[in-house]
Amino acid sequence: MLSLADIHFGYGDQPVLRGVNLEVQAGEMVVLVGSNGAGKTTTLRVISGLVKPWKGMVTLDGDRLDGQPPHRIVEAGVVQVPEGRHVFPKMSVLDNLLLGASRPEAWRQRRETLDEVFEVLPLLRGRLRQMAGTLSGGEQQMLAIGRALMAKPALLLLDEPTLGLAPLVASEILEVIGRLNSGGLAVLLVSQQVTEVLRRAHRAYVLSGGTVVRHGAPAELLSDASLIEAYFGRAHGSSALTGKPCRQAPHVPHQA
Numbered sequence: 001m002l003s004l005a006d007i008h009f010g011y012g013d014q015p016v017l018r019g020v021n022l023e024v025q026a027g028e029m030v031v032l033v034g035s036n037g038a039g040k041t042t043t044l045r046v047i048s049g050l051v052k053p054w055k056g057m058v059t060l061d062g063d064r065l066d067g068q069p070p071h072r073i074v075e076a077g078v079v080q081v082p083e084g085r086h087v088f089p090k091m092s093v094l095d096n097l098l099l100g101a102s103r104p105e106a107w108r109q110r111r112e113t114l115d116e117v118f119e120v121l122p123l124l125r126g127r128l129r130q131m132a133g134t135l136s137g138g139e140q141q142m143l144a145i146g147r148a149l150m151a152k153p154a155l156l157l158l159d160e161p162t163l164g165l166a167p168l169v170a171s172e173i174l175e176v177i178g179r180l181n182s183g184g185l186a187v188l189l190v191s192q193q194v195t196e197v198l199r200r201a202h203r204a205y206v207l208s209g210g211t212v213v214r215h216g217a218p219a220e221l222l223s224d225a226s227l228i229e230a231y232f233g234r235a236h237g238s239s240a241l242t243g244k245p246c247r248q249a250p251h252v253p254h255q256a
């Protein structure tokens with residue numbers, strides 16, 4: 001489905017991505033993890049067309065995406081939920097959602113799509129007239145996901161969707177993302193909640209210094225204590241569920 005081949009990019013003359021190779025297959029949940037400044041957000045910005053790679057190719061089902069403007073990439077079915085949610089605070093929840101259905105085809109189907117969105121995010125149905133700025137952080141994140149779904153994506157890109165949220169709310173957001181993926185939507189998720197997201201993913205990539213230093217099955221990566229410690233610190237080296245070191249691979253529900 002999505003393929004990044006040898007992507008190089010930097011800001012000014014400072015290189016940030018140094019030959020990133022990454023794939024997401026149809027229906028997969030792939031997570032991209034890595035330390036601060038590794039280039040995760042920049043990778044998503046390259047895919048969304050917000051920046052143009054210096055070198056390399058981004059393709060979706062064989063069609064080139066790099067060099068296309070962001071709205072064409074949305075039309076192609078790749079939609080990003082940006083870090084920080086970026087809902088329009090002075091607009092109602094409904095208007096924020098409808099903004100997501102900007103393509104003519106999505107606009108024509110907006111009523112059916114709204115019903116689909118409410119099935120996954122039932123909270124939004126009761127808040128349609130509420131100003132988005134008055135929603136809690138977790139509710140705003142749900143709205144940002146709902147708005148992206150209104151574009152009827154084939155691949156959803158999520159940048160740190162649980163950042164700054166209380167643990168219970170963060171789990172709820174990850175549950176929603178898991179349900180969307182179980183329904184067939186491909187997901188590329190950037191997160192620093194390493195153990196939590198790896199437990200839900202089909203595959204994972206570890207980015208460091210602008211290159212992929214490891215990729216593979218999440219269970220494999222989680223069981224590599226030295227890798228987890230090297231890139232994410234000791235805190236992530238224990239299972240969130242048991243508190244024991246992750247030497248034994250935890251259960252990975254969607255293992256490919």
Ligand SMILES: Nc1ncnc2c1ncn2[C@@H]1O[C@H](COP(=O)(O)OP(=O)(O)OP(=O)(O)O)[C@@H](O)[C@H]1O
Binds near residue numbers: 011034037040041042
């Ligand atoms: N607009 C910009 N101009 C200049 N440098 C930038 C810009 N955006 C990001 N960078 C730099 O690029 C590098 C990679 O940033 P990026 O946000 O992609 O990393 P990240 O892995 O998402 O990090 P984090 O987890 O902290 O969000 C960092 O050194 C950052 O300072």
